[in-house]
Each structure stands twice: as structure tokens, then as C-alpha cells.
Amino acid sequence: xxxxxxxxxxxxxxxxxxxxxxxxxxxxxxxxxxxxxxxxxxxxxxxxxxxxxxxxxxxxxxxxxxxxxxxxxxxxxxxxxxxxxxxxxxxxxxxxxxxxxxxxxxxx
Numbered sequence: 001x002x003x004x005x006x007x008x009x010x011x012x013x014x015x016x017x018x019x020x021x022x023x024x025x026x027x028x029x030x031x032x033x034x035x036x037x038x039x040x041x042x043x044x045x046x047x048x049x050x051x052x053x054x055x056x057x058x059x060x061x062x063x064x065x066x067x068x069x070x071x072x073x074x075x076x077x078x079x080x081x082x083x084x085x086x087x088x089x090x091x092x093x094x095x096x097x098x099x100x101x102x103x104x105x106x107x108x
Contacts, residue, residue: 001102009036009097017051017060025101027088030055030071036097037071038088044069045081 012031026041028051048064067081
């Protein structure tokens with residue numbers, strides 16, 4: 001597994017998604033207050049960017065068909081999705097956000 005800096009927590013909009021690309025990985029990053037969550041950016045139901053979805057608490061709604069996913073666990077929270085999305089561990093060190101990628105971390 002490899003840790004990657006994605007910048008300052010201050011640069012992430014609170015309550016909104018940001019798309020991050022690291023190598024072949026497309027990741028949707030969400031800041032909620034002072035916490036940061038990261039999940040695979042593609043809906044498991046259809047090709048749509050979850051970073052572009054609307055956040056309701058810790059659930060993000062896919063902008064294409066309305067499926068919801070928990071950003072902390074990756075679990076699907078509503079149909080039409082029936083499969084979870086991958087979760088990536090995050091950490092914040094002195095205001096800098098780090099993502100860990102590599103081995104599959106969660107398949108909720």
C-alpha cells in the first residue's frame with residue numbers, strides 16, 4: 001500500500017465531492033467538517049462519477065440513477081446499486097490529507 005498527499009484539508013470544499021486521480025485510480029474524496037472520506041469514484045451500478053453526487057450526511061447520491069453509497073464504509077445504501085464501492089483510508093497530518101491506495105482495503 002502507498003500513501004499519497006492530496007493537499008490541504010482547507011482546499012477541500014466541506015460537504016462536497018472532489019475527484020482525485022492517482023495512477024489508474026479514480027477516487028471521490030469528501031470532506032465532512034474536519035473528517036475526510038474517500039471511495040471509488042465510479043458508481044457500481046452505472047458509469048457515473050460519485051464525486052459529482054449530492055451528499056446527505058454520510059451518503060452520497062449517484063447523479064445518474066440516484067443510488068446511494070455510504071462514504072465511510074462504501075456500502076450501497078439504496079437501489080438500483082446492489083454492490084458496494086471500494087473505500088480508501090485517509091489521514092490528516094498537520095492539515096495535509098493523505099490517501100492510502102494499493103491493496104483492496106474494503107469491499108463492504
